[in-house]
Amino acid sequence: MNLILLGPPGAGKGTQAERLVEAFGLVQLSTGDMLRAEVKSGSELGQTAQKIMDAGELVPDDLIISMISNQIDQHSDAKGVILDGFPRTTAQAEALDEMLSDKDLTMDFVIQLEVSEDTIVERISGRYSCAKCGAGYHDTFSQPAVEGTCDKCGSTEFSRRSDDNPEAVRSRLGAYRDQTAPILPFYTDKGVLQSVDGMGGMEEVFDQIKEIVAGG
Ligand code: ADP
Ligand code: ADP
Ligand code: ZN
Numbered sequence: 001m002n003l004i005l006l007g008p009p010g011a012g013k014g015t016q017a018e019r020l021v022e023a024f025g026l027v028q029l030s031t032g033d034m035l036r037a038e039v040k041s042g043s044e045l046g047q048t049a050q051k052i053m054d055a056g057e058l059v060p061d062d063l064i065i066s067m068i069s070n071q072i073d074q075h076s077d078a079k080g081v082i083l084d085g086f087p088r089t090t091a092q093a094e095a096l097d098e099m100l101s102d103k104d105l106t107m108d109f110v111i112q113l114e115v116s117e118d119t120i121v122e123r124i125s126g127r128y129s130c131a132k133c134g135a136g137y138h139d140t141f142s143q144p145a146v147e148g149t150c151d152k153c154g155s156t157e158f159s160r161r162s163d164d165n166p167e168a169v170r171s172r173l174g175a176y177r178d179q180t181a182p183i184l185p186f187y188t189d190k191g192v193l194q195s196v197d198g199m200g201g202m203e204e205v206f207d208q209i210k211e212i213v214a215g216g
Helices: 013-024 031-041 044-054 061-074 090-102 117-125 166-190 202-215
Strands: 003-006 027-030 081-084 109-114 127-130 136-138 193-197
Touching (some): 003 166, 013 027, 013 081, 013 136, 013 202, 027 031, 031 044, 031 061, 044 061, 090 166, 117 127
Parallel strands (some): 027 081
16 A cells, blocks of 8 residues: 655644554655755765755755655565655656556555644644654644653654744745645546545544545
């Protein structure tokens, strides 16, 4: 089972992907996480990506497309993949289609998380994650059970993203509106787009996703 999680920055894609990984044994392929790993490693790609990411703009399609293609190949034995943060442009959506048919794979579900702009800003401004395992948290909505200790791995180190600041968020929202939202009709026309109300609590949203996945 392969699926795409679509939605604006901060909508809850990573949060829901974490749950899907646990419940269905799928592999999460987050292009944002991959790029942040490249930045951390100091690779050439990381150096190119960093400035673009900090400005809240999109990294060039060709770099992203080859990165995701490699990752899909590397996980060919997995039960399925969750694409989180990809595709984000029409060119990426078209390249994905071609890639899937070359690799003899299908995309079973394209799930859009719908949230208001106020909620996006609220979610992004409180977002942080475990520095060791990447588990996601929120200052108000999702604190670890034991203060200052990651539920998943016990680490006491956490980090915040440098692009989760008001200026970069504005620019990322603009990129979503101008470059990513236009791919929604591409999937509507194929008859595979399903929308989920992303405004509820994390478990409420997950219940809607499970229903879609079970129904397919
Ligand atoms: P969010 O979780 O807030 O949606 P991501 O972690 O997915 O953000 O992405 C962070 C940044 O990485 C983006 O603002 C962009 O610069 C870059 N990026 C991630 N995925 C892509 C993609 N598919 N195409 C172009 N740039 C991307
Ligand atoms: P995305 O991957 O789409 O950028 P995240 O999954 O990182 O979004 O979520 C952004 C922030 O909002 C995180 O701090 C997360 O804990 C929180 N969050 C995610 N989903 C919900 C929800 N349904 N209700 C409240 N907070 C949420
Ligand atoms: Zn952790």
